[in-house]
Amino acid sequence: MSRYDPKSIEPKWQTAWDDAGVFTARHDPAKPKYYVLEMFPYPSGRIHMGHVRNYTMGDVVARYKAAQGFSVLHPMGWDAFGMPAENAAMERGGHPKDWTYGNIADMRAQMKPLGLSIDWSREFATCDPEYYGKQQAMFIDMMAAGLVYRKAAVVNWDPVDMTVLANEQVIDGKGWRSNAPVERRELTQWFFKISDYSGELLDALDGLTNWPDKVRLMQANWIGKSRGLQFAFSTHGAPEGFDRIEVYTTRPDTLMGASFAAISPDHPLAKHLERHDPAVAAFLAECRKGGTTAEAMETAEKIGMDTGITVMHPFDNDWQLPVYIANFVLMDYGTGAIFGCPAHDQRDFEFASKYGLAIEPVFVAEAGAPAALTEAFVPMKSERVHYIRGFAGAEVQTGEEAILAAIEACEARGVGRGVTNYRLRDWGISRQRYWGCPIPVIHCDACGVVAEKKENLPVELPYDVTFDIPGNPLDRHPTWRNCTCPTCGAPARRETDTMDTFMDSSWYYARFTAPHATTPTDLAEADYWMNVDQYIGGIEHAILHLLYSRFFARAMHATGHLPAKAIEPFNALFTQGMVTHEIYQTRDAKGRPVYHLPEDVTEGKLADGTAVEIIPSAKMSKSKKNVVDPMHIIEAFGADTARWFVMSDSPPERDVEWTASGAEATFKHLSRVWALCSRIGDMPADHAGVGDTDLAKATAKAVDEVTRAIESFAFNKAIATLYGFTNTLAKANASTPAMKQAIRTMAQLMQPMTPHMSESIWSYQGGEGLCARAPWPVADPALLIDDTVILPIQINGKRRAEISVPADMPASEVEKLALADEAVVKFLGGAAVKKIIVVPGRIINVVI
RNA sequence: GCGGAUGUGGCGGAAUUGGUAGACGCGCAGCGUUGAGGUCGCUGUUCUUUAAUCGGAGUGAAGGUUCGAGUCCUUUCAUCCGCACCA
Numbered sequence: 001m002s003r004y005d006p007k008s009i010e011p012k013w014q015t016a017w018d019d020a021g022v023f024t025a026r027h028d029p030a031k032p033k034y035y036v037l038e039m040f041p042y043p044s045g046r047i048h049m050g051h052v053r054n055y056t057m058g059d060v061v062a063r064y065k066a067a068q069g070f071s072v073l074h075p076m077g078w079d080a081f082g083m084p085a086e087n088a089a090m091e092r093g094g095h096p097k098d099w100t101y102g103n104i105a106d107m108r109a110q111m112k113p114l115g116l117s118i119d120w121s122r123e124f125a126t127c128d129p130e131y132y133g134k135q136q137a138m139f140i141d142m143m144a145a146g147l148v149y150r151k152a153a154v155v156n157w158d159p160v161d162m163t164v165l166a167n168e169q170v171i172d173g174k175g176w177r178s179n180a181p182v183e184r185r186e187l188t189q190w191f192f193k194i195s196d197y198s199g200e201l202l203d204a205l206d207g208l209t210n211w212p213d214k215v216r217l218m219q220a221n222w223i224g225k226s227r228g229l230q231f232a233f234s235t236h237g238a239p240e241g242f243d244r245i246e247v248y249t250t251r252p253d254t255l256m257g258a259s260f261a262a263i264s265p266d267h268p269l270a271k272h273l274e275r276h277d278p279a280v281a282a283f284l285a286e287c288r289k290g291g292t293t294a295e296a297m298e299t300a301e302k303i304g305m306d307t308g309i310t311v312m313h314p315f316d317n318d319w320q321l322p323v324y325i326a327n328f329v330l331m332d333y334g335t336g337a338i339f340g341c342p343a344h345d346q347r348d349f350e351f352a353s354k355y356g357l358a359i360e361p362v363f364v365a366e367a368g369a370p371a372a373l374t375e376a377f378v379p380m381k382s383e384r385v386h387y388i389r390g391f392a393g394a395e396v397q398t399g400e401e402a403i404l405a406a407i408e409a410c411e412a413r414g415v416g417r418g419v420t421n422y423r424l425r426d427w428g429i430s431r432q433r434y435w436g437c438p439i440p441v442i443h444c445d446a447c448g449v450v451a452e453k454k455e456n457l458p459v460e461l462p463y464d465v466t467f468d469i470p471g472n473p474l475d476r477h478p479t480w481r482n483c484t485c486p487t488c489g490a491p492a493r494r495e496t497d498t499m500d501t502f503m504d505s506s507w508y509y510a511r512f513t514a515p516h517a518t519t520p521t522d523l524a525e526a527d528y529w530m531n532v533d534q535y536i537g538g539i540e541h542a543i544l545h546l547l548y549s550r551f552f553a554r555a556m557h558a559t560g561h562l563p564a565k566a567i568e569p570f571n572a573l574f575t576q577g578m579v580t581h582e583i584y585q586t587r588d589a590k591g592r593p594v595y596h597l598p599e600d601v602t603e604g605k606l607a608d609g610t611a612v613e614i615i616p617s618a619k620m621s622k623s624k625k626n627v628v629d630p631m632h633i634i635e636a637f638g639a640d641t642a643r644w645f646v647m648s649d650s651p652p653e654r655d656v657e658w659t660a661s662g663a664e665a666t667f668k669h670l671s672r673v674w675a676l677c678s679r680i681g682d683m684p685a686d687h688a689g690v691g692d693t694d695l696a697k698a699t700a701k702a703v704d705e706v707t708r709a710i711e712s713f714a715f716n717k718a719i720a721t722l723y724g725f726t727n728t729l730a731k732a733n734a735s736t737p738a739m740k741q742a743i744r745t746m747a748q749l750m751q752p753m754t755p756h757m758s759e760s761i762w763s764y765q766g767g768e769g770l771c772a773r774a775p776w777p778v779a780d781p782a783l784l785i786d787d788t789v790i791l792p793i794q795i796n797g798k799r800r801a802e803i804s805v806p807a808d809m810p811a812s813e814v815e816k817l818a819l820a821d822e823a824v825v826k827f828l829g830g831a832a833v834k835k836i837i838v839v840p841g842r843i844i845n846v847v848i
Numbered sequence: 849g850c851g852g853a854u855g856u857g858g859c860g861g862a863a864u865u866g867g868u869a870g871a872c873g874c875g876c877a878g879c880g881u882u883g884a885g886g887u888c889g890c891u892g893u894u895c896u897u898u899a900a901u902c903g904g905a906g907u908g909a910a911g912g913u914u915c916g917a918g919u920c921c922u923u924u925c926a927u928c929c930g931c932a933c934c935a
Contacts, residue, residue, distance in 0.1 A: 082934075082935060083935085155933075156933075169933085214852055217851085218930075221852080292933080294932075295849070298849040299849050332932095346849095424932090433933090502933095502935090505935085538929090538935095540935085541935085543852095543930060543931080543932085544930085545935085648872090649861060650860065651862095720862075794868085794915085794916070796915080797917095799868050834915090837915055839916095845916060
């Protein structure tokens, strides 16, 4: 066996796998199936370390499951629609389609050398008309099923470029190109009725036991179920048709502390007033400044305007509350109108302080007395408080009890009703952009809004578009919009909005089960392969992508595109951390930061000797230039080193720090393994060692630990075990057959991480066939049991000694031995033993 | 602002889930091999005290529960992720 040379062995084994079709997913009813999926990448053009980590993780699982006898589906595709392609066209010319497909080719070429066990025959991109045409077909079905509708919704509007901006294109409230202050403007948009599924999406979280708790919690909070009271205020001085204002509150127990009512700037009453009152119009214009994000809305200064209208408190005809228009009241939540109780809500408190409104406490701390408030008193709802202006039952009760009692009391008096509300809003999917899936809908003067005929799908994007002016190229295309009405045949116009790219990624997992089917899915294939047994991706997708996918699977089932069992498409979820690196920075003449690639920095200096400032590690990003190109690592050390290194050290759910020395150390280790393999190969066949039993035990232990580590996604621990086992094997003095057996097993255990090297060792040491196809080793349980255990002895919780005892010695015997121990006797110094705790197999604690 | 997480040696991290804190790796030091350097092998490496032991301290900070806390509870600080048109 020659030197370890990944450049020669890696392509060789990749060809061998391809020739044998090892990774082709086979629909084999006789075998259990396993579907492992990593979140597919956006084709930016270059793979980065995050990709290597993500796809290696999936590959470890896929190879491990294949070795365990599963029929594995491990596909790959491209999340190919989206803004960057249009931005590239605007900045550098060219066409989004060419740019995207070029990037896909580049990235595929970078991924292949990693030796991933992917079934490339199933590859597709979401911008393939074959894919997005099926998406349009499902949209039409979902439209027919009543899951789709249109309504007005607010967007970020750039008044200079006259275009809609994405949230990320709004920087400090200004358009990224025009630098003009952004406004919120209403537009008619397409929506999915995800809110019909709020309760179900929430309840079904309980069944996702193999998802991280934090993700389920984040989703639950996002859906935001609340129980509250909805009731109507009667108005005084309001325009015709606004005799009543419906409000929703989750704290009806504070109704007796109300000091004002407030409506959203988007409330119908506010809009009505806007048309008749220039002062209101000016105020609403002020409210509409800034972007649409929740963050922008919630951190904006709270402003309000007294409308002059008043409402009557439902429990007291003489009690009038002023009605404000307030920018912090959201039209999307509840009824778009609230009552304010400043004593028990911080926002209301600040608002009341600003506008000189009364602040009347409803309850005080259980042991407290009423006092002037300097901030809102908002205890946990589960905390008991002393109600002084409550109207329901006992005076001391928890917020929860008081809320329920308040709802009951209000209903009994005919004031409103208890209502369950959700924070989750309907899913707006309209995008005023070119590079997305066209919404297959036609606007006809006679028939209104109608779906395109399925036989006319896909509604394809026109190629002849330009990006020299802002706005949607589809909108200004000379002919693309022109079409005939599918219902009456008259000339009509196509919808020019395209779909949110979250749509594309909400069903790709289903398409992988039958990527070439003429319908969106093939139910027989979906029935065999679904669900995804292990889904792997970034924590940043914890809410939106995963929630939309869960909804979309239900919508697909409702329209006959997925079997019922697939409505929760991801059985298990794993969220991996980021890859981080130090940032190297210098400053230009104006003091602005200039970033440098790690490969240009040696010992804190640039090639010309300039010292760089080192900024602590952050997520690798192109703008900060703290990126390490995986291709350099693969070029220098090979794919196995890159794979092993990204799996070692850091637990996969956490961020991993990339260090050049770490990658080099990995290469050295693999070289050691290679040399060890070579040495074992050179041993005389009749070498009779003495440590066969010890080696067999150590091997069994390694098999057991690596297996359990991979099962629990603790790849770093699997690798630590393999480091240890390498040392054990290197020092072992066993017979030649035992050594060969041990290193073959090690090759198998390493195979998910270092598949190429493992194949070389496997074949060199006489393994049969491909290592990738060899059944996963199983540890003999008898070899895992130790006869004696070492027990630490604590005295008053401090470790003072240890004894070695037979593993099955009864606790009473252990106790005697411990108390007789020399060191223990010395430490006790004759003091009386109050208590002795023996935890079998673990520890002994003597209390004096 | 709201929601979710993370914090352990010089560094990445481990700790059988309440039971010997620091596995394994990097780095560093010493010795050996080689000898220009690197490679390679062995040994050591939480801090403090010590010739070495013995001891003392120690898991972001401050309290608490427990025979026993990195692990559970309370408060607090720092960092990261998400917030509905980034993917």
